[in-house]
Amino acid sequence: MEENLKVTCLHDKHVALGAKMSPFAGFDMPIQYTSITEEHNAVRNKVGMFDVSHMGEVFISGTDSTKFVNHIFTNDVNSIQQGQILYGMMLYPDGGTVDDLLVYKEFQPDHYLLVVNAANIDKDYQWILDNAKGYDVEIVNDSQNWGQLAIQGPDAEAVVEKVTGLAVSELTFYTFNDFVVDGKRIIISRTGYTGEDGFEIYANPDLIRKYWDEFIDAGVTPCGLGCRDTLRFEAGLPLYGDELSKDISPVVAGYSMFCKLDKEEFIGKDAIAKQKTEGAPMKLVGIELKDRAVPRAGYPVLLADGTEVGHVTTGYHSITLDKSLCYALVKRECGALGNVLYVQIRKKVFEGTVVKKRFYQSNYKK
């Protein structure tokens, strides 16, 4: 194991299950327990469980919290009620992405929970602090005190109710509820990163460990980060670092619907408005190849005459769809749906077509 790698509260359980472990976002994380394909199919067809305790939890409260969250966040927290969740981004003034995140509007007035990517916890926390000057808010990075499980798949509702004994069936997509278990607060939301129905459970490490064992006993398949990536990829969901980054704005990536330009202001608003009006030079597209060869991150994307117009950001031979698919960042004028583009894979060039990024039709409970 590399030095200085962090571990989640479930690390020993992954090792005991014989998981293949690998560094991810500074944590020693399970990539797979048995096989990515088996774990992927468990989520699509039944139910799987992910340890996502590495994710960050930042709590924001105070008189100015609504105004402040709306200042740093692209989506509009005034558009939701308590108990609802929004997806969106934090941006730099030039429109580049600091992170993509979920904002939970808590039941206590003026309280918000921001769930951020593990790799970005320190950067995000500092960014939030740096931009809080003049706002009456309290900001707490409480990531270390929260574990998180994602229970995903068509059987998720039944098994979460069975194991926790809590009424989660009334939750609709992107809503959450607070519960008290053993005297401590837990949060369950109907959210996920797989394109399937499912739940995310935030709780103290002791309870997370207990639930982990109970979900395993209930027949839920433990799933590693390997299939978390293949699942989110099929569902058209971006991964920070690949499809969103300091250099890739939500407009470029095609997620500008999460940037509410009718809001009074947010950091990066002017840049996003300009990119939307004038068009960004690059565009993130989906490409479906005719062949089984697999496009991988960094491979060049070409025109028929060999001109390079971009590169692949993520690619797989899709497990559910049995097609070779990728996301690629290409020159905007080349990115229209139906356009023919080519991907160079090692020494050969393969023909593909620009298609919608949501390769797989998600099954959320609305």
Add this chain to the structure above:
Amino acid sequence: MSKTIEGLHYSEDHEWVKVEGGTALIGITDFAQSSLGDITYADLPEAGDEVEAGEEFGALESVKASSELLSPVSGKVTEVNADLENAPEKINEDPYGTWIIKVELSDPSQVESLMDAAAYEEFTNK
């Protein structure tokens, strides 16, 4: 613990070679298939292509990564395993029973420099 088979020759790039007369059957080891995971695609040369010891002759794609195939020997490819086009997972199921290419050895002594099963086991346990 990955398996090895007596009588095969092993390269540091985790390929095995089985010599039949002047021909070498080449595949990947159990260690290699297990590290790669579920193989979804085999990018292979064509019969008649020349391969060089230590040079890339193709690649295997698993769900998560692609891995170059490096030839342990030099010579002309006489046959490519056609089953792998539609069923590359055979390599996972039976790595030593699934040859990938057959090569007419241009220099049979190259095989001598490869490892035997015991040496390869030691190599992978390092």
